[in-house]
Amino acid sequence: MKHLRSIDELGLDGLTGLLQLTDHMAEINQRPVPKVPALRGRTVASLFFEDSTRTRLSFETAAKRLSADTMTFNVSTSSVNKGESLRDTVATITDMGVDAFVVRHKSVGIPWQISQWTTASIINAGDGAHQHPTQALVDCYTIREATHAQNFSGMKIAIVGDIKHSRVARSNIQAFTLLGANVVLVAPPTLLPPDVSHWPVSVSHKLDEIIDKVDVLYMLRLQSERMAQGHVPTLREYSEQYGLTQKRVLALKSDAIVMHPGPMNRGVEMQIDPSDVKNSLIHRQVANGVSVRMAVLFELLGSGSSLGGQA
Amino acid sequence: MSKSIVIKGGTVINRSSQEVADVKIENDCVVEVGKNLKGDIQLDASGCIVSSGFVDLHAHLREPGKEEAETIETGSRAGALGGYTALVAMPNTDPPQDSVAVIDFVREQGKRAGLVDVVPSGCITLGRQGESLAPMAELANAGVTLFTDDGNGVQDAALMRRALEYAKGLGITLAQHCEVAELTKGAVMNECSCCTDLGLPGWPSIAEELMVFRDIELVRITGASMHFLHLSTMRSVELVRAAKRDGLAITAEVTPHHLSLTQELLSSYNPVFKVNPPLRSIDDIRALKAGLLDGTIDAIATDHAPHPRRDKEMSLDMAPPGMLGLETALGVVLAEGGCEIRDVVALMSWNPAKIARIDAEHGRDVVAGIKANLCVFDPQLTWSVDPERLASKSINTPYVGRTLRGRVRHTMFKGTATVIDGQAQK
Amino acid sequence: MSKSVSSSPSREAMTAADVRRAIVRIAHEIVERNHGVDGLAIVGLQRGGTWIAEEIAAQINNIEKEVKVPVGALDVSLHRDDIGMRPVSLGAISNIPFDLSGATVVVVDDVLYTGRTVRAAMEGLNNYGRPRAVQLAVLVDRGHRELPIRPDFVGKNLPTHRGDEVSATHDGVFVTPNPEGKP
Numbered sequence: 028m029k030h031l032r033s034i035d036e037l038g039l040d041g042l043t044g045l046l047q048l049t050d051h052m053a054e055i056n057q058r059p060v061p062k063v064p065a066l067r068g069r070t071v072a073s074l075f076f077e078d079s080t081r082t083r084l085s086f087e088t089a090a091k092r093l094s095a096d097t098m099t100f101n102v103s104t105s106s107v108n109k110g111e112s113l114r115d116t117v118a119t120i121t122d123m124g125v126d127a128f129v130v131r132h133k134s135v136g137i138p139w140q141i142s143q144w145t146t147a148s149i150i151n152a153g154d155g156a157h158q159h160p161t162q163a164l165v166d167c168y169t170i171r172e173a174t175h176a177q178n179f180s181g182m183k184i185a186i187v188g189d190i191k192h193s194r195v196a197r198s199n200i201q202a203f204t205l206l207g208a209n210v211v212l213v214a215p216p217t218l219l220p221p222d223v224s225h226w227p228v229s230v231s232h233k234l235d236e237i238i239d240k241v242d243v244l245y246m247l248r249l250q251s252e253r254m255a256q257g258h259v260p261t262l263r264e265y266s267e268q269y270g271l272t273q274k275r276v277l278a279l280k281s282d283a284i285v286m287h288p289g290p291m292n293r294g295v296e297m298q299i300d301p302s303d304v305k306n307s308l309i310h311r312q313v314a315n316g317v318s319v320r321m322a323v324l325f326e327l328l329g330s331g332s333s334l335g336g337q338a
Numbered sequence: 339m340s341k342s343i344v345i346k347g348g349t350v351i352n353r354s355s356q357e358v359a360d361v362k363i364e365n366d367c368v369v370e371v372g373k374n375l376k377g378d379i380q381l382d383a384s385g386c387i388v389s390s391g392f393v394d395l396h397a398h399l400r401e402p403g404k405e406e407a408e409t410i411e412t413g414s415r416a417g418a419l420g421g422y423t424a425l426v427a428m429p430n431t432d433p434p435q436d437s438v439a440v441i442d443f444v445r446e447q448g449k450r451a452g453l454v455d456v457v458p459s460g461c462i463t464l465g466r467q468g469e470s471l472a473p474m475a476e477l478a479n480a481g482v483t484l485f486t487d488d489g490n491g492v493q494d495a496a497l498m499r500r501a502l503e504y505a506k507g508l509g510i511t512l513a514q515h516c517e518v519a520e521l522t523k524g525a526v527m528n529e530c531s532c533c534t535d536l537g538l539p540g541w542p543s544i545a546e547e548l549m550v551f552r553d554i555e556l557v558r559i560t561g562a563s564m565h566f567l568h569l570s571t572m573r574s575v576e577l578v579r580a581a582k583r584d585g586l587a588i589t590a591e592v593t594p595h596h597l598s599l600t601q602e603l604l605s606s607y608n609p610v611f612k613v614n615p616p617l618r619s620i621d622d623i624r625a626l627k628a629g630l631l632d633g634t635i636d637a638i639a640t641d642h643a644p645h646p647r648r649d650k651e652m653s654l655d656m657a658p659p660g661m662l663g664l665e666t667a668l669g670v671v672l673a674e675g676g677c678e679i680r681d682v683v684a685l686m687s688w689n690p691a692k693i694a695r696i697d698a699e700h701g702r703d704v705v706a707g708i709k710a711n712l713c714v715f716d717p718q719l720t721w722s723v724d725p726e727r728l729a730s731k732s733i734n735t736p737y738v739g740r741t742l743r744g745r746v747r748h749t750m751f752k753g754t755a756t757v758i759d760g761q762a763q764k
Numbered sequence: 765m766s767k768s769v770s771s772s773p774s775r776e777a778m779t780a781a782d783v784r785r786a787i788v789r790i791a792h793e794i795v796e797r798n799h800g801v802d803g804l805a806i807v808g809l810q811r812g813g814t815w816i817a818e819e820i821a822a823q824i825n826n827i828e829k830e831v832k833v834p835v836g837a838l839d840v841s842l843h844r845d846d847i848g849m850r851p852v853s854l855g856a857i858s859n860i861p862f863d864l865s866g867a868t869v870v871v872v873d874d875v876l877y878t879g880r881t882v883r884a885a886m887e888g889l890n891n892y893g894r895p896r897a898v899q900l901a902v903l904v905d906r907g908h909r910e911l912p913i914r915p916d917f918v919g920k921n922l923p924t925h926r927g928d929e930v931s932a933t934h935d936g937v938f939v940t941p942n943p944e945g946k947p
Contacts, residue, residue: 136607
């Protein structure tokens with residue numbers, strides 16, 4: 028495996044392989060000294076064109092736990108803003124000796140475009156509304172950890188919120204369905220993409236009709252700009268119809284799991300404090316982030332899987 | 339006394355005849371069409387078609403303002419290599435073609451290059467801002483016959499109505515880039531299942547169709563004439579077909595890329611496939627081809643839109659839309675258009691010459707007495723596109739690595755060979 | 765290079781009974797050397813050494829009946845010095861559910877060869893704490909060391925050629941010669 032850019036590119040075998048590898052990394056993180064020399068001498072560069080301290084730190088911690096060196100490219104002071112093209116930037120950094128780029132950008136397709144300009148491995152940390160594969164890995168791992176299920180057949184997972192603009196939703200829909208889950212999207216029609224008929228999901232516009240039937244309730248963040256763009260009349264109305272309220276928490280099955288990719292909009296999609304929700308795994312999603320990213324880095328840079336079996 | 343040129347052994351295609359014949363040219367005119375003609379210079383046309391030179395109703399030559407991408411000279415050369423003897427230059431230059439000074443400049447640059455007739459189009463609205471009318475009478479007096487705000491559609495219906503009424507009085511043609519801007523904000527590709535997967539804002543078909551419908555109705559009540567640029571959807575074709583049945587003075591064009599490339603190409607994330615209007619579905623392509631065959635669509639126009647390499651290396655959403663087209667048009671249309679060769683000549687030469695009102699010297703039957711604006715092309719020759727070897731200054735062609743069928747061998751412009759054996763002569 | 769099915773049969777270097785007796789002897793030697801089981805911990809290396817570690821620990825518990833010696837398993841794949849040079853397959857997950865600091869850790873493996881696995885193991889142990897001492901017990905020492913590593917407890921010294929394959933299970937130790945000189 029050379030890159031991790033999207034879940035559909037990863038495929039089911041790649042997905043399950045990384046989840047199993049994560050178990051090893053999780054054990055390493057339990058050790059008093061959570062560090063192995065596996066990626067010693069390798070360099071991982073973070074190219075974050077969109078702000079995200081948490082994801083970036085998660086990747087950097089993962090790299091360091093594997094003894095890789097890290098490089099952070101700060102886009103606000105970079106020459107990309109002064110007109111140097113993205114291509115030149117990538118080439119310059121590659122020349123400094125980088126083995127992998129972790130890239131987050133607001134434009135769809137950047138990880139694939141960058142792959143043409145460098146021999147380094149590319150890890151997509153989010154490209155526009157398209158894909159966020161490591162988040163999907165974290166979420167699958169978290170569900171697997173909680174349910175001990177190797178695959179998700181028979182599991183009913185509801186993804187609630189702004190599917191249209193969500194890369195987390197697109198990656199998770201692919202990952203959950205690859206693992207066999209029944210996925211239902213819950214959103215007003217304006218927050219669904221124009222045509223989802225070819226996706227292996229069902230759709231509901233009424234959260235209350237399905238909330239007592241789901242095994243996993245996955246809440247997405249609603250950005251306040253969506254109101255200005257006319258996707259929802261008011262945030263209050265959205266919150267009443269699609270938010271996680273106290274009443275809805277009580278309607279959940281006793282063993283249902285609640286998840287959210289963060290950061291949360293309190294009072295919008297989450298009306299209650301998640302720490303008050305008995306089965307919230309939001310803290311596990313955060314905790315598992317480093318282990319999952321260690322597995323990804325090791326698979327791309329250290330496992331030798333890209334060597335094709337010949338020494 | 340300049341040398342005489344004889345184009346030997348080609349099949350001359352005219353509106354009511356098609357025969358193997360030699361064509362003799364002296365100075366800037368065709369002097370004889372017949373058998374066994376002799377002249378000082380012989381150009382072999384065996385296996386080729388000889389027709390009037392092609393006329394592109396829609397080329398962005400970028401000069402003045404964006405010479406990094408193309409100049410009138412390099413664009414003219416690309417046109418000549420594509421078999422064109424006339425190019426209608428789109429007015430979205432900087433400054434835009436809404437004043438006589440800029441019109442004259444563009445025409446002069448074209449004359450200086452001396453490779454094709456560069457026919458400047460004018461803007462409908464001042465600065466293409468869509469707010470007030472450009473001085474169309476003044477521009478018409480300076481020889482402009484086609485007016486458009488291309489790059490944008492005229493959003494204000496009342497203003498468009500006034501423009502059509504005004505145009506009617508001047509005997510000029512307005513051309514519309516049909517796009518309701520509010521429906522296409524931030525759009526990168528056709529609104530379809532592919533853009534659902536990619537998480538990209540889509541350019542819905544109705545954004546084009548609503549304006550086609552609106553302008554057909556405005557033509558109906560004003561009695562003016564209208565030319566629709568780069569139609570791309572099934573429903574647009576249906577609307578124009580019905581309008582023509584009603585006898586309205588409507589013409590329409592389609593680009594080679596809208597006849598051959600589909601929206602799925604955007605899943606390669608390659609901005610070379612980003613264009614306005616966007617590549618659409620296979621069903622839209624079928625409808626457009628049917629429109630070519632039944633006369634609903636009158637012309638093929640390239641919408642040749644060069645962009646510097648750097649601009650097309652940006653992300654999909656940031657990259658400007660547009661593709662090259664002049665040098666590949668014939669090859670694409672013959673390979674994919676589904677038309678007979680004589681229909682191709684009608685679509686690329688006879689009809690556009692009439693729409694641009696330059697049919698005194700272009701798009702004529704090849705007979706003695708006409709201005710020698712001719713195209714000699716081999717309709718069977720297959721070739722593949724190497725972007726670095728195109729004459730255009732830019733390389734943003736979507737046909738890299740594709741095999742095209744049909745290539746220009748010689749082009750004659752006002753009696754001078756601008757292209758011989760596929761090589762530009764100047 | 766033609767790859768023929770190995771025509772030379774494996775030879776049995778240790779029988780099942782030999783293996784059992786060796787393990788019992790090693791267990792006694794460990795107790796003797798360490799003057800008892802105080803502070804002792806056994807760590808088997810994935811995958812070949814874990815079953816031996818379990819059996820050694822069971823034997824020690826037989827000898828010194830009052831205490832149960834802690835047993836763990838360590839996967840050294842992530843500590844190897846040839847990562848990125850050839851495909852790595854991870855063994856079962858490490859499991860050392862006790863504190864190693866100040867313990868005398870006996871690392872157990874089935875076959876000692878170049879010594880690189882043991883070096884990786886010593887580095888891996890450091891993640892769990894600082895042992896007072898590390899000792900090495902192997903069922904078979906087949907020679908060809910590439911690092912200055914030596915075992916404290918050996919089941920059998922077994923001279924081999926570089927290309928030979930050595931396998932060690934409950935059923936015995938077998939050597940399969942490879943005359944092609946496989947790397």
